[in-house]
Amino acid sequence: MLALPYEFIEAGAEVRQSEHFRRLNPFGQIPVLVDDDQVLADSNAILVYLVKRYAPGSHWLPESPIAAAQVQEWLSKAAGEVRYGLASSRLIAQFSAPEDYQSALAVAARFLPHMEQHLANRAFLATDEATIGDLACYSYVAVAPEGGISLAPYPAIQRWVARIAALPGFFAMPTLPEPGKR
Secondary structure: OOOOOOOOOOOOHHHHOOHHHHHHOOOOOOOOEEEOOEEEOOHHHHHHHHHHHHOOOOOOOOOOHHHHHHHHHHHHHHHHHHHHHHHHHHHHHHHOOOOOHHHHHHHHHHHHHHHHHHHOOOOOOOOOOOOHHHHHHHHHHHOHHHHOOOOOOOHHHHHHHHHHHOOOOOOOOOOOOOOOOO
16 A cells, blocks of 8 residues: 555465464564564554554554544454454464354454444544555455455445545455355
């Protein structure tokens, strides 16, 4: 989204367990960003770092205290409700992750109506423009059906998903089949 040059390295399970990768992230998790001498191993931290370093003061992470706090609120929801609801259900359905599917569905069932209501009369989550809060939440909300969670009851979320996908520089995660449609 910032049009920065980068090198993408596929990090399958074998790579993530390697000694080299474990030096970058002892937990063996992705994503990991290496930028000069900086190594970051958390998706939200990576978003904040990239904006602060390469696009300070931009709409991606506004400087005003209230707007920055609103972005942080959605970053927290991405690490909380989105991760333990929508992302967890996808990990279970697609990759047989050892997590609790019913718990993931329950978290999503509480979160999605909240998000729907929030987006009912606004274009983006935190401010009038897209922010890193939108980007952090987008990935697993957009692919919720891959975890067995329909977005059909949520027209405002569907419009928001389309709005994010239409942003210049956007590219989506590869899609996987919905459960039961393999």
